[in-house]
Amino acid sequence: MTDETTLTGQAPVRDWPASDLDGTDFDPVLADLMREGPLTRIRLPFGEGWAWLATRYDDVKLITNDPRFSRAEVTRRQITRLAPNFAPRPGSLAWADQPDHNRLRRPVAGAFTVSAMKRLRPRAQAILDELVEGVVRDGPPADLVERVLEPFPISVVSEVMGVPPADRDQVHTWTREIISTTGAEAAGQAKDGLYDWIRSVVRARAHSTGEDVYALLGRAVAAGEISEEEAVGLAGPLQIGGEAVTHNCGQMLYLLLTRPELMERMRARPEARGPVLDELLRHIPHRSTVGLARIALEDVEIAGHRITAGEPVYVSYLAANRDPDVFADPDRIDPDRAPRPHLAFGNGPHFCTGAVLARLQTELLVDTLLDRLPGLRLAVPAEQVRWRHKTMIRGPRTLPVTWSS
Numbered sequence: 001m002t003d004e005t006t007l008t009g010q011a012p013v014r015d016w017p018a019s020d021l022d023g024t025d026f027d028p029v030l031a032d033l034m035r036e037g038p039l040t041r042i043r044l045p046f047g048e049g050w051a052w053l054a055t056r057y058d059d060v061k062l063i064t065n066d067p068r069f070s071r072a073e074v075t076r077r078q079i080t081r082l083a084p085n086f087a088p089r090p091g092s093l094a095w096a097d098q099p100d101h102n103r104l105r106r107p108v109a110g111a112f113t114v115s116a117m118k119r120l121r122p123r124a125q126a127i128l129d130e131l132v133e134g135v136v137r138d139g140p141p142a143d144l145v146e147r148v149l150e151p152f153p154i155s156v157v158s159e160v161m162g163v164p165p166a167d168r169d170q171v172h173t174w175t176r177e178i179i180s181t182t183g184a185e186a187a188g189q190a191k192d193g194l195y196d197w198i199r200s201v202v203r204a205r206a207h208s209t210g211e212d213v214y215a216l217l218g219r220a221v222a223a224g225e226i227s228e229e230e231a232v233g234l235a236g237p238l239q240i241g242g243e244a245v246t247h248n249c250g251q252m253l254y255l256l257l258t259r260p261e262l263m264e265r266m267r268a269r270p271e272a273r274g275p276v277l278d279e280l281l282r283h284i285p286h287r288s289t290v291g292l293a294r295i296a297l298e299d300v301e302i303a304g305h306r307i308t309a310g311e312p313v314y315v316s317y318l319a320a321n322r323d324p325d326v327f328a329d330p331d332r333i334d335p336d337r338a339p340r341p342h343l344a345f346g347n348g349p350h351f352c353t354g355a356v357l358a359r360l361q362t363e364l365l366v367d368t369l370l371d372r373l374p375g376l377r378l379a380v381p382a383e384q385v386r387w388r389h390k391t392m393i394r395g396p397r398t399l400p401v402t403w404s405s
Contacts, residue, residue: 014042016043021387024255027285027318030316030318034055039055041053042080046084047081048079051311051314052307053314062302070294073295074312079312082288083392091230094237101349102349104234109353110216128368131148132148134147135148135373140379140402141402146398149249154171155168157239157357159212161213161235162213163214170193176243178240198232202217202218202221202235206221207219214235238353241358243393244358246395250399254382255280255283263376273367279333293312376402
C-alpha cells in the first residue's frame, strides 16, 4: 500500500491493487483499510484520482440510502476504478438516481418478484435435476463448476431473460469476458457484442405476449415507457447476474466441503439450512476490491471527515459484513449469531434486482447437491482447488468432488 499524504492534512491515499486471491480469505488490503479507520482514501488500478472508502456498516447503509450521493454523476467523470473499461449505458439501473431509477426498474420488476420466483421454481428445479442426474450417471469424480455451477445459473437466468437456447453459449462467453479484468479491449468488445445482441432481441419482442424480461422490455419500448437505449442498458447487468451466482455458490460449497462441522449441520438439519446460507453470504468475499462509486452532490460529514461536493465515494459491503460493532467475532462463521441483516445483496435503491432469484438458485443448488450426492467431499486436497484470477467476482475455477456412489 502506497502512502500519499496531502498538503491539506487529509488521510493518505492508499493504492489498492486487484490482487489474485485464492480461497475465501479476506482481502488483506481491505482488512488494513478497515483497521485504519471507518473512512479512508483509495486509488484503484484504472481511472483517475482517488476516492473515499466507507467500511463501517452504519456508514455504508447511510451512504447507499442518501440522495446526496449520486450514481448518475459518476457517468460524467473519470474516477479511480477497478474495471479497465468504463462505458455506462443509458438506462442502466446501476447508474440511475431517483426518480429515474424507479421509472427504469418498473418495466422489469414483475419478472423478479417473490411470486414470479415461486412460478419459476419447478422449472429451475427441473433444469438442475437434469444436470445432477448427468453427474450421478457418470459417477465420481466430477467438477461441480463445469457440470453444475456454471450451466445451472446460466440456464435459469436465460429462462427469466428470454434468451433463445441457441444463443446461450455466446451470451455466456460475453458475460464472462465482461467481468474479467484482463484488458479494456476484450471487455469492450464483449460489451459491444452483448449489447448489440440485446438491442436486436428487444426490437424483436415489441409485440410479444411473454413474461420474460426481453418481452417486458420490448413492450415497454413499444409503449413509449422507456427508450430502446434504456432497455438495452437495463438488460445488460441483469443478464450478467448469473455469473455472480456461479461463483458465490462455488465459494459457499467450498466452505461447506472444507468445514466438516458446517457440512454435518447442513445434513443433520435440512429444515434449518437458511441461517447457514445467510451466514455464508455474509462471510464470503464475493468480489475483488469494490463495486460502483457515487459522487457527493454537497458537503457531507461522515465518521469525522468532511466529504466535499464533487468527491467520489465507494462503500465496501464486504467490510460492512465484517464490522465488529455489528457482527461479534466477524471473521468466524456462526449460523447461530443474533440476526442482523447482511449486505451481500447491497442496500437502498440499488439493492440487487435479482436478489430473490439469486437466493432461489442458491437454495436449490445446495439442497439438491447435498441430497443427491451422499458423502459429498472434495476429490483433491483443499489447496489444490484452482481459483479464478483477473476477475471482479471471486470464486473457484474448478471444484473437484467425489461422493458415495
